[in-house]
Amino acid sequence: xxxxxxxxxxxxxxxxxxxxxxxxxxxxxxxxxxxxxxxxxxxxxxxxxxxxxxxxxxxxxxxxxxxxxxxxxxxxxxxxxxxxxxxxxxxxxxxxxxxxxxxxxxxxxxxxxxxxxxxxx
Numbered sequence: 001x002x003x004x005x006x007x008x009x010x011x012x013x014x015x016x017x018x019x020x021x022x023x024x025x026x027x028x029x030x031x032x033x034x035x036x037x038x039x040x041x042x043x044x045x046x047x048x049x050x051x052x053x054x055x056x057x058x059x060x061x062x063x064x065x066x067x068x069x070x071x072x073x074x075x076x077x078x079x080x081x082x083x084x085x086x087x088x089x090x091x092x093x094x095x096x097x098x099x100x101x102x103x104x105x106x107x108x109x110x111x112x113x114x115x116x117x118x119x120x121x
Contacts, residue, residue: 009054009080016045017054017073021081025058025070046071054080 009017019034020026026034031042049055054077060068073081096112099105 009049009052009077013045013049013054014081016042016049017077017081020055020071020073021078025072027068027070031071049077053077 015035016031019031028039028042028046031046032039035042046055046057050057054074055071056074057069057071060070062068096105096108099108
């Protein structure tokens with residue numbers, strides 16, 4: 001069984017996971033250019049993702065000079081990459097609307113509306 005991370009990736013970190021998921025690995029400079037944020041912001045996100053086990057850092061030596069570090073999504077990180085709460089909500093809503101038992105469907109929609117109402121007050 002795969003162990004869940006100590007802290008789940010924050011929504012702000014999803015973008016990093018999504019970029020890394022579609023690449024063989026990226027450097028801080030490449031992530032900075034793609035995300036349009038500072039290198040410090042990228043480092044902070046990567047540190048959180050490394051601590052949670054969602055991202056791994058690999059040293060790459062290319063000739064002389066300093067090594068380059070590439071960041072890759074781990075198998076655990078792959079489980080969180082591409083997670084979209086909007087897609088989840090849409091899928092769930094469509095499934096609720098397909099419930100044939102009108103009383104059950106209306107009861108469920110009412111409970112959801114009540115919960116959302118409480119949280120949005």
